[in-house]
Amino acid sequence: MADSSSGPILSGGKPTPPPAASNRNVSLIPEGLKTGLLFVLLIAVGFLLYDSYRYQQTSRAEVAKINEQINALEKSGEARLSALKGEISEVATTTQEAVGSTKAEIKKTAQQIQMEGQRTKAELNQALSTKADSADVQAIKTDADSKIGQVKSEVGGVKSEVGTVKTDVGTVKTDLANTRRELEGTQRQLVDVRETLTAAVAKNASELDMLRRKGERDYFEFTIPKKNQITKVEDIRVSLKKTDPGKGKFSIDIMVDDNRLEKKDRNVNEPLQFLVGKSRLRYELVVNWIQKDRAGGYLSIPKDKTLASEKTGTVGI
16 A cells, blocks of 8 residues: 555655745844944043043132132231231230339339428428428428329329220230131131032032022023123123133133123132122122133022122122
8 A cells, every 4th residue: 555645746746845944134223323323422431531530620620729718818817816916015015114114103203202201391390390480381381282292193194104004905905816716717717618619609500400499599601602702691791801721711801880800810610709789799600611712601699689788898809
């Protein structure tokens, strides 16, 4: 009996061909596009690293300048304290000399009073012994009383001068104590200013947005398109004078209340503060970036005009 599997061949049918191999998977993104995207990504990473490095360098320069200003103020305070000590020493020496001279004058005056008394007593005894009339005795007594009164008046004047000198010394000591307290307060304020300047200055858009959310001040961003061109920022005007992008330094003029404030050789992200208007509101201008002929940053203005008023201040700092 014939095998049933060989039926098709025997019947003259064609053999069934094997299934064709599946086509190779084709990528949807061309290789050239992948390479280009990878190159752009590498450039972006490099730019971010470079920007981070520049930001660190600028921050270090700002902190160094603040430290220099604080050291200068501390040296100035020490010089003032040393000068006051010298003045007090000089006053103390003068006072001692004056007191010594006054003591000598009082001693001399006392001796004179004693001598006048003895002489007057002798004259009275002599007049009585010679039985002079009462008119002569009374005249001698009156003259003696007059001389004694004059000497007492001179002694009173000397004592008054000594009291005045002691009062002056007390006043100088009080001034020295007040000056020491002021210097201590100034040192504490310098520390507070350093911390405040470091924390309250926005160096980029995200930090500026964080300051806006605090709601304490209004912030207005600006761009100065060209050197020596006056640019209006809210109610003030600014003019860029010089830039040094390599060192992160610039010079700028601020026109406010018919006054021109010159800010020379300032650092990027350094706060420039000045007072504006009759209410003396403290504005703060910060330049965040500079180029060869351009610069940009923001202007900060207090929201509460009443609480922020500094009517006893000066035009600018």
